[in-house]
Amino acid sequence: MDCCVIPLRHGGLSLVQTTDFFYPLVEDPYMMGRIACANVLSDLYAMGITECDNMLMLLSVSQKMNDKDRERVMPLMIQGFRDAAEEGGTSVTGGQTVINPWIIVGGVASVVCQPNEFIMPDGAVPGDVLVLTKPLGTQVAVNAHQWLDQTERWNKIKLVVTREEVKEAYQEAMFSMATLNRTAAGLMHKFQAHAATDVTGFGLLGHANNLAAQQRNEVAFVIHNLPIIAKMAAISKACGNLFNLIQGTSAETSGGLLVCLPREQAAKFCSEMKSQSSAVGGQGAAGGAWIIGIVEKGDRRARIIDKPRIIEVPPRGSQAANQDNNSASPAPSPNLS
Amino acid sequence: MDCCVIPLRHGGLSLVQTTDFFYPLVEDPYMMGRIACANVLSDLYAMGITECDNMLMLLSVSQKMNDKDRERVMPLMIQGFRDAAEEGGTSVTGGQTVINPWIIVGGVASVVCQPNEFIMPDGAVPGDVLVLTKPLGTQVAVNAHQWLDQTERWNKIKLVVTREEVKEAYQEAMFSMATLNRTAAGLMHKFQAHAATDVTGFGLLGHANNLAAQQRNEVAFVIHNLPIIAKMAAISKACGNLFNLIQGTSAETSGGLLVCLPREQAAKFCSEMKSQSSAVGGQGAAGGAWIIGIVEKGDRRARIIDKPRIIEVPPRGSQAANQDNNSASPAPSPNLS
Numbered sequence: 001m002d003c004c005v006i007p008l009r010h011g012g013l014s015l016v017q018t019t020d021f022f023y024p025l026v027e028d029p030y031m032m033g034r035i036a037c038a039n040v041l042s043d044l045y046a047m048g049i050t051e052c053d054n055m056l057m058l059l060s061v062s063q064k065m066n067d068k069d070r071e072r073v074m075p076l077m078i079q080g081f082r083d084a085a086e087e088g089g090t091s092v093t094g095g096q097t098v099i100n101p102w103i104i105v106g107g108v109a110s111v112v113c114q115p116n117e118f119i120m121p122d123g124a125v126p127g128d129v130l131v132l133t134k135p136l137g138t139q140v141a142v143n144a145h146q147w148l149d150q151t152e153r154w155n156k157i158k159l160v161v162t163r164e165e166v167k168e169a170y171q172e173a174m175f176s177m178a179t180l181n182r183t184a185a186g187l188m189h190k191f192q193a194h195a196a197t198d199v200t201g202f203g204l205l206g207h208a209n210n211l212a213a214q215q216r217n218e219v220a221f222v223i224h225n226l227p228i229i230a231k232m233a234a235i236s237k238a239c240g241n242l243f244n245l246i247q248g249t250s251a252e253t254s255g256g257l258l259v260c261l262p263r264e265q266a267a268k269f270c271s272e273m274k275s276q277s278s279a280v281g282g283q284g285a286a287g288g289a290w291i292i293g294i295v296e297k298g299d300r301r302a303r304i305i306d307k308p309r310i311i312e313v314p315p316r317g318s319q320a321a322n323q324d325n326n327s328a329s330p331a332p333s334p335n336l337s
Numbered sequence: 338m339d340c341c342v343i344p345l346r347h348g349g350l351s352l353v354q355t356t357d358f359f360y361p362l363v364e365d366p367y368m369m370g371r372i373a374c375a376n377v378l379s380d381l382y383a384m385g386i387t388e389c390d391n392m393l394m395l396l397s398v399s400q401k402m403n404d405k406d407r408e409r410v411m412p413l414m415i416q417g418f419r420d421a422a423e424e425g426g427t428s429v430t431g432g433q434t435v436i437n438p439w440i441i442v443g444g445v446a447s448v449v450c451q452p453n454e455f456i457m458p459d460g461a462v463p464g465d466v467l468v469l470t471k472p473l474g475t476q477v478a479v480n481a482h483q484w485l486d487q488t489e490r491w492n493k494i495k496l497v498v499t500r501e502e503v504k505e506a507y508q509e510a511m512f513s514m515a516t517l518n519r520t521a522a523g524l525m526h527k528f529q530a531h532a533a534t535d536v537t538g539f540g541l542l543g544h545a546n547n548l549a550a551q552q553r554n555e556v557a558f559v560i561h562n563l564p565i566i567a568k569m570a571a572i573s574k575a576c577g578n579l580f581n582l583i584q585g586t587s588a589e590t591s592g593g594l595l596v597c598l599p600r601e602q603a604a605k606f607c608s609e610m611k612s613q614s615s616a617v618g619g620q621g622a623a624g625g626a627w628i629i630g631i632v633e634k635g636d637r638r639a640r641i642i643d644k645p646r647i648i649e650v651p652p653r654g655s656q657a658a659n660q661d662n663n664s665a666s667p668a669p670s671p672n673l674s
Contacts, residue, residue, distance in 0.1 A: 004393070010347070010451070053343050
């Protein structure tokens with residue numbers, strides 16, 4: 001499970017909590033703080049929990065930073081983390097900071113819940129539909145962005161992508177990773193989700209496999225479609241499947257929720273994700289939603305079909321996205337700008 | 338405060354939680370795990386909380402370790418952490434592990450409490466007595482032990498201490514740091530403690546100052562006695578007060594509780610600490626207890642008097658300790674052996 005669920009001594013309540021920490025992967029410290037917070041909260045959201053009672057922040061300052069860099073970078077990272085926590089309706093009231101060779105950022109999210117507040121991730125039934133709420137390809141985008149300054153690497157992918165496209169994809173990945181999965185968590189209740197997980201280090205297929213393995217019923221998850229940040233599939237292919245993106249095992253950071261929904265609810269879930277996303281501040285600000293597969297009878301494993309359909313997801317704010325959205329001038333996101 | 342206390346949406350309950358992580362400071366990985374766990378739980382115990390609903394473990398494996406060392410060291414450290422958690426009546430159900438240049442070990446402790454389960458650390462009144470439940474000097478002992486192999490350093494202290502005494506002090510420090518403050522937390526309720534904190538990185542005086550600053554009444558803490566692991570005061574003096582041990586600012590790891598007790602309760606608190614300590618497995622296994630000072634009217638600060646009395650605390654199991662205890666053969670501690 002994405003969280004631990006501890007039955008408490010008090011009136012049927014449970015303590016649900018999770019922790020996560022890692023190393024910076026984007027250059028903007030403020031956005032990095034937001035991403036770290038979104039990533040921690042995501043484990044609660046994957047259980048359909050929309051509230052968080054408290055967060056702790058885990059930080060390390062790099063011993064290799066000089067005072068000036070430290071004073072410039074760390075407050076921004078902390079502010080990003082706090083702002084994302086506030087957007088999640090919670091706050092950071094404690095934590096620990098140490099000195100370390102590398103910068104570390106992460107946290108702990110805890111909530112005390114009644115049983116109806118969370119959805120145990122084990123109720124998938126044959127006939128369910130699988131929905132994913134953020135596009136894949138964050139790792140590829142972050143790496144490709146670093147390769148802009150590495151001639152040898154860049155030469156491998158420059159035939160399939162422009163510098164501008166890489167920059168747009170990197171921006172899209174950064175915004176996507178900083179997006180809370182909270183809207184999706186709320187809609188899991190409204191549309192009676194049967195199970196969910198969030199997609200992170202093991203990639204879509206890894207987490208789909210974990211989720212399938214936990215199901216009470218003998219089911220299998222079959223994935224037909226892969227929504228991917230535009231051009232990232234081409235990059236992954238151009239460097240000899242270095243990331244295994246199409247194979248489903250490219251790591252994601254603060255990825256979307258993979259949700260099992262009753263067949264008749266899936267389309268409504270997706271359309272409401274879209275409309276809420278526009279409502280909270282422009283295209284994509286609450287994540288997206290794509291139907292990516294189905295639940296069949298099976299041996300509690302997940303697989304991607306041969307030649308899955310790649311859904312190229314245009315960066316928000318790009319011309320393609322605007323056309324796609326039938327909106328000439330989407331409002332900028334107040335949460336992410 | 339040592340923990341954050343979050344009022345919950347449910348029936349007067351509060352979520353109390355704390356996190357701490359640091360780098361190994363003793364050579365024995367199993368004991369290091371125990372110390373890390375005792376150190377995390379100590380923040381709950383400082384608030385008089387004796388139960389913990391859940392722990393998460395935070396770990397990093399050093400990238401500089403080879404596979405063999407990793408497989409030998411990390412399981413022992415994890416086991417030590419788990420065993421100490423079990424001794425605290427709780428368990429570890431989650432966490433996060435990363436790769437890092439340095440080893441990190443720590444955790445998160447969380448509990449959902451009714452208001453009568455914790456003691457807010459702000460009720461000291463003039464006339465109260467200050468009690469400390471572990472001897473000081475852990476940092477000095479750990480450093481002196483490293484100096485056994487550093488001729489230049491060793492030469493500075495060899496006139497005041499023998500190699501054997503350093504080894505005994507190191508053992509004592511290790512056992513002391515691995516000792517849970519849980520017994521003391523329970524006795525805080527029985528003897529109506531007015532406030533408490535645990536002594537860690539800022540040393541006795543640093544934490545006494547923090548505690549004094551939080552008091553509702555205008556009080557000052559005056560410290561007369563310093564219980565110190567035997568010979569550590571002499572070592573600190575011999576190296577030119579490098580550690581500021583007598584000045585009260587030598588860092589401690591997983592130190593004792595500093596407790597403000599009503600004058601008429603302090604002696605009973607100390608004697609019960611002693612008898613419970615013997616009961617749970619031999620001398621010192623639940624910590625000790627020393628009256629170290631008094632609470633006066635004042636400006637919410639703490640100070641140590643000129644020429645405080647140094648109480649030399651003999652290592653448990655040493656001849657001096659046995660005589661002191663009137664026990665020819667104290668039972669070995671089942672928890673710490």
